[in-house]
Amino acid sequence: MSQQQQMTEGGPRPETSRGHYILEVLGIAAFFVLALFIAVDIYHGMANFGYLWLLPLLVLLAYLAADLISGIVHFLADNFGSPEMPVIGPGFISGFREHHVDPAGIVTHDFVDTNGNNCLVSLPFLLLVWIAVPIETTVGGYLFAAFSLLLCFAVFLTNQFHKWAHMQDPPSTVAWLQRRGVILSREHHNVHHASPYDTYYCITVGFWNPLLDRTRFFERTERLLRSIIPGTDPRLRVEREGSLND
Template sequence: MVGYVLADLFSGIYHWAIDNYGCAKTPIFGTQIRLFQLHHETPWAIARQQMAKSLHVTARVLTFMVLPIVLLCSDPVLLGFVGVFVGFILFSLQIHAWAHCTKDKLPPLVVALQHCRIIVTSSKHAAHHRPPYNSNYCIVSGTWDLFLDKSKFFVALEKVFFFMLGVRPRSWTEPKSEFQK
């Protein structure tokens, strides 16, 4: 349960970070930053992508991160947490893709999970693709959005980064941003 809850929080923080900072040339994260930029240009395209295509790159990275823990640790509670947390982080990409599909294109189980709010719904995620483009970043269940958006957590963090490092987040340049339409 903790793994599931924290995976939603992590998905929101990670999504916010790559939506707002870095570029296609950023080491390690550049490809993903570019893919998310493309997603904001054409949000509907992700619905047509095959699951294996959207998951395989992240799956490879997560495998190498999880492998040492599995080999060095034998605590069932910790292994259970890591399995659930990493599993939801990996599938957050697919959960996000499902949030861009119409209900008639989704398997009944996915529709049921969305209906129960166990995974993020289309209507909830749609708010992320509407002005001012700086909310609803969480893409597992979306539960943390309630706290993160209401408390203006990311807005505060963006101001801290700006005053400390002089870096502006992309969301500040709306609606002229080159990728968010």
């Protein structure tokens, strides 16, 4: 992307079509409406079942689950499919690919472009929880819904944390959280943006990254997927291309 094409803070990124930007705005609105509906049901469930003391544990589990999900989704989008694929190509995969061409570009994305896609991918799951889970009438449904809502909020925050990890001079509270390892830090995420760009995919806080790197989880998963998906080149992306930036 040329310097001239880069946008300043406050507008959609140039690669986002107007249609997708509107979809992102609607996705964010629908995310919060659905979250509110589920929260009301959880509140009623709380009156029936209690278990408020479980909340810190649910927050921790949901946060770590979001970190792991962020890694898996990011890994898939960096290595499989193409920006030309229908539906998820232009709106989803292209964002991950462009991010490796222009890593600093993310700091110019506005609130909608930063967080819209994560809201959109959470919507089917939130809708299912709201429609199908017996939140007010069963303990299991109540706890599962509470975990699911916290998980979706952590997913919602993930790309915001990712954007902050790319900022040279983030807000002081953000920098404090980064220094204490509560959210993704710049130093930690830099490992992913160093050649060969094939590790440290988790971008909420990065808790799982050292373990997944040591066990070569993503390398093994990529090899496995390439061996079972018909028509896929059996070589790893780094073996084929060297790196995402080549």
